[in-house]
Amino acid sequence: MNSIRSRLLVWLIGALLLSSLLASALTYEMAWRGFNAIRDYGLEQIAYSIVRHDTQDWLTDQPDPEPSTPADPTQAAEPTPNPIQDDGQFVSQIWTSNGRLIYSSLTDTGPPLQEPGLHQVEWDGTRWRIYTLRDRERVIQVATPAERRWRAFLEYVPALLAPLVLLLVLLGFLISAAVSGALQPLRRLREEIGARDVALLSPLEPDEMPDEILPLVDTLNQLLAKVDRLLATQRAFLADVAHELNTPLAAIKLQVQLAQQARAQGQPVSLDELEAGIERAVHLVAQLLQMARLEPDARPLEMQPVALEQLARERVLAFLPQAEHKQIDLGLESDGPLEVKGDLHQLRVLIDNLIDNALRYCPEGARIDVRLQRQDGRKRLEVADDGPGIADADKARVLQRFVRLRPADTTGSGLGMAIVRQIAEQHQASLSLLDTPGGGLTVRIEWPAGGLA
Missing domain, CATH: 1.10.287 (Helix Hairpins)
Structure with a gap:
């Protein structure tokens, strides 16, 4: 997945889903507890209602009244209707203080008597939620099946979670739109670059x-x-x-x-x-x-230790025939073995161009000296000649491409010194054009102490 938009959507919507699941679980738990608290409070109110509206003296043990004789012996007595079975949401019971059941809304005894307060017990294979209230000489007990409470709560769950689902969908669309809008500058930048x-x-x-x-x-x-x-x-x-x-x-x-x-x-x-x-x-x-x-x-430059004296000696020997042809004295002066760090091929090109330039511009009988020196930790390569030299005003120009100061006197291309300058820059060495004492030009390449050299 290399798309920034896809990654953002996955992370943001994933975080939204996890947050929504956590919020749903917390909401469900809090709603369930609140629902139970309300239903428990309802049981308590029913118990108190029974106390307030109960006017019979359940404590007086009176004999059962004699059955009345009908006036007409031939007319049978009307059958006594069966008591209504309380299959509602709760069961009410009234007990004496000594634990005798004297009233139950169920035909059977109902859940056993509990201590005052809220309880949850198993009876007759069903879990019951019970509230027991002690009042004077009576004990009122109201119970409701836990399963009925659970089914009643489940009826409210869809309405409870529907706003959360709608909020989740709305936030998903908003996140997608926000990510697309946030990435719009990248699309504009891509289009602008693509149009160039x-x-x-x-x-x-x-x-x-x-x-x-x-x-x-x-x-x-x-x-x-x-x-x-x-x-x-x-x-x-x-x-x-x-x-x-x-x-x-x-x-x-x-x-x-x-x-x-x-x-x-x-x-x-x-x-x-x-x-x-x-x-x-x-x-x-x-x-x-x-x-x-x-x-x-x-x-790329292949930087390595280069024996500069050996390389300079090799290039001087390579140009000796050309120098002898023009009767030019070409020689090498060295303070001893000298090593610099650089690209061997490029340094060979540098020395070749310095010697070739000197040979092209020096007249017959001139002298060209290639010198290798050490001074204050710096390493120096010089090519000095006693030719016509270069005026100070032209020393900067001669380092540019295709600049020939005397095109009629030489077959040069005007690239030699530009090549030397570029190689020196690549090796972090300084290039100086100096006047040779007595006339002529000295080209100095100097590597700094502690640098690449």
């Missing part, structure tokens, strides 16, 4: 929302804002990618057309420009793939 598409990610209106839903609405608004920013970033990224890819691809297409024309005219075909365009496109695609992997939730 990717083009409409504006925040949800929290007006008239219950206090319990406001945290959910706030969380959804935060999520919508994040998704909106992510989509805006992706749209801008795709637009930049389309623009950046268009240039090398157009150049490649032009070089192919020129090569075809030269071959058709029997002229020597030069593929150097074509090769350069292909190299630039390949480099751009590779960096675009790196940027895609750095997008949030694209791939």
Whole structure:
């Protein structure tokens, strides 16, 4: 049962039913006691009524009167009618003080004499409710069968429970309506979210929302804002990618057309420009793939201890042929083994982009130093060159995507430093662009003491 409405109805109506059963039991018990009290009071009043209206002297033992002789001997005496059998709701008896029954509304003796007060006894296979009253020299006893009282009470039970049943049904409908009304804001929220598409990610209106839903609405608004920013970033990224890819691809297409024309005219075909365009496109695609992997939730970081000195030495050796081709002095300076906690693949990409950027922008004969240092518990990676450097006004811009300060002097894509910045942020490391003493640029990545490093 995953429906909130169903759960609420089950709990509320279940609680209502249990409460109603308890209330019915209590009502029944209280009504039964009250009914008994009233009937017992009725027995008491009957007993007192007999005392008030009894004028015969039951204590005088007189001989039975002689039967009268009819005037006409030939006329038979009328038969004496049989006494009326009291089959009503009670039996009345009158006893002498010494316990002799002198009157009973039944033809037989009736229930035995009891002490003054209320009693419940078994007699002749029937349970009797008896009230006994002692008055002067007489004892009045009034009794009623308990079964008659029970049947009389059962006649009132339907009328007693009918209002409770009606109340139960009414409350059931009211609870169902109340639950539906209370869940109406959730339905409106669902409809509002369902009506939105990717083009409409504006925040949800929290007006008239219950206090319990406001945290959910706030969380959804935060999520919508994040998704909106992510989509805006992706749209801008795709637009930049389309623009950046268009240039090398157009150049490649032009070089192919020129090569075809030269071959058709029997002229020597030069593929150097074509090769350069292909190299630039390949480099751009590779960096675009790196940027895609750095997008949030694209791939979780696999944080582990990384031997940074060993990794830096490996990457320096990988770039040595390219550095020797441009007659650039590429070297590694280290204070010893250095270990940080991070994603090995991402840190390799970071070092590659730092070295590749330095090689692309440094002229022939320049020097590039990769340094690993420790200072005050912090661990530091630096790539310093003596190239043209970057002006202070451009240092913030160069960390953005597709920003090339000197596009005519290099085949870079403008993504290298943006990739470095994003990897540093993911590893909670700081990124600084500093001027190299004597000219050039020093890129510093520093892990804080006691942090992830």
